[in-house]
Amino acid sequence: MKTFLNRRNAVLSGGPSHLVAVSHAAHPTAAEPAERVADETPHDSLDAEVANAARAVPTLRAVPVVPSQFNGRPVQIADGTMFEALAAGNSLDTFRVFRSFDFTVSLFFHAPSLSYYVALHQDGMLWRALKANDVDAAGAAFHHLEEQATRLTDGETRRAQLIAQNEQLQRQVEESEALAERLRANLQRHAEQEHRVTGRQHQVRKEVAQLEAQRVAAQAQLNKAHRAIHQLSMTTSEGVPHMTGR
Template structure:
């Protein structure tokens, strides 16, 4: 049984070594271009963002070579195309990734926010690596909740702002129409009053003219009778 396990391990290492050799050859052919791992953002574009106090403590306790942690190691391995990206999950600006280093049969689990690595855990136990990755994914869900809620609130506010702007524009248009209608109505009322006043004046002038005509007709009849006085009447 021990011999079988040793043989299996030797075979896995041989396969991993062959895969790594092929990957190294391909990396040499395209050494001028960095590998693009992941989609949003590209893994090779991520940077470390260590805690300032932890960075100062590390730099004071050891030299630059000794202070390199798992984050820097992971970044360098990504740049050197040594890792296989197995899984990546994004939630808001947070993300979690599971990488595999075939040469040493090692898993790297990374948690990042925006464009910065946050935590990196490496393990040769695939079950533990998967569990850590699942925990990181769950953490990104929890951390991104407020971001997602903020995004929804921003969208709702932007929508309400547009509705308000449209409503204000509609109100301005209606107010303008109402102002025009009121102005026109006032002009119509003034015109009606003017026409009514002219009608009253014309009616009075008409009545005076009719009275004058009646008086003139009466005078004409009277003068006619006087003129014809003493003349024989006609039958």
Template sequence: MDYNRRVRQAALAVMVLFGGTQAGCAQPIPQSAGPTTQQETQGADATNAASVTVAAQPADAASAAAQTAAPSQATVLTPDEAQQNAAGNVAELQQMLRGSELNELRTTYNGSYGASLLFYGKEMTYYVTLFQNKMFWRVIKTSDETRAEAIYRDFAAKSQQLADVEIRRIRLEAQKAFTQRMIALTQDHANRLQADLTIARQQQALVMDQQKQTRDQANALQAQKTAAQGQLRDVQRQVRELQRQVEGGLPTQ
């Protein structure tokens, strides 16, 4: 019996040493040939408990560290709220909205996101909602007015944070559309100016051609005038000569 007890204790000691790295793995435990005494059973239970404690310490420590590092938020559900949420607060609120007993106390819109604080006076119950495109995303039901207000403020801040990217996209789309419209208007103005310039150049070329033709015609007329004047002088000389001949020998006054 002493030999079996020592073997059992040695095996349990090995389990304690390797329990942290091999948690969850089944360890072979030597079976005693005879019935186990109550002291042996208590010793084994105590040793197993120690092994489980050693194996669970890393996970518990990580969980505790995560809880310490994570900031406390108003939307951490109480056990009652978690149970209600699991039961379907969204469906319950949608059903109640078909009636007229809910009062809308506050609503905040940020883009397609928003938060609402609704009050059901018949049961003194508050429904705090976070929604997108008027579709409920989260619904918290509580009878604590202070907590309802805190959750509403948290949801309103979340809706603003969630909508920041959407609002930026809307503004950028508007700026892009405005820029494209200005480009189109400016291009249209440029096209009009180009058309005016083309017409002006065509008209200028036509005027210059007309001016050349007019100058050529004027020069030709000037030459014709000069020639005609010369011819006129010749004819006048001829007339005078003929007149002199006709009147030759006649007495003069």
């Protein structure tokens, strides 16, 4: 029994690989008579139990550890220091860039190792870096970080929209107030002009009435003068003898 357990522990302690059973436990064959089992002594029964347990141990096979999965494709966390060294040494080709306010998501290709890097920067500082060995997995990681950056900047987006809307509303308020002021000024000028026109018309009517009165008085005076002249003419004519023609 100890030998069996030691062998089993030695196999299990061989490393981080997963152990998977690939064979089934052996079972007693039908050919073994039941009387043989009944006639076994306790010591023989213990030896048989150990033997059966040894036969029941499955064959162990190492299974490679699957790397971190991202959307069904292998993606792993990249070494930030190594990634920044590659970036500083201009060893990365930029395939794709997404920017949203202070966040930047970039997809890089490292030709010597045929590897892809997806990095998320915030205000120029590296926040997260992922590494993939195929472009599809790198693209999926890029879209994931792009969505994450978009969610992180939802508040900034709303803030920028509200600032723009408030500025637009403020401009509209100022334009409306300026238009209202112009309309008030126009109405005031119109009222003042109307008042001046009304006053002028009143003055003209007054002057017209005065002139009309003067005209009537002058006409009466003229008529009186004409009558006086006519009377004087008649009086003068009476002193002249009437001369008849031959």
